Amino acid sequence: MTDKEILLRIGARLRDLRKEKGLTQEALGEKGGFHFSYIGQIERGEKNVALLNLAKIAEALEVDISQLFTYTSVGSNEESEADLQEIMHMLEQQNPQQIAMAKNVLKAIFNNK
Incomplete structure (x- = not known):
């Protein structure tokens, strides 16, 4: 770049x-x-x-x-970017235990171990 x-x-x-x-x-x-x-x-x-x-x-x-x-990538989906920003904003307001819980939920949803 x-x-x-x-x-x-x-x-x-x-x-x-x-x-x-x-x-x-x-x-x-x-x-x-x-x-x-x-x-x-x-x-x-x-x-x-x-x-x-x-x-x-x-x-x-x-x-x-x-x-x-x-x-943001050229041609990226603006709606997805807005969703990610909203999720980040919500996480920024949580304590470490709640963030860890959210992480575990996402792992379960996406079947990541």
Whole structure:
């Protein structure tokens, strides 16, 4: 993967998360302490954003920074991606015992040992 492809993927993911949260570039910029044009440059893959700035943006989006690196495949099913995001959100709110229980249920459903 080229540098440009990485920047474009991060930018696209940022844009997707921002839109999921119903935020404009300006609103996200305000929440994170950035100018809206900087957010736009990141989304277009024009800026090589610093890791600490990505952490601030993730915090403003109220997501874990790892979600900025969760790429969706080209041509992936958007409905499936939304379902996975919803499942992740539900799991993030559970305690370790409940997460382990959910894991066991999934293993049983998919016959994985």
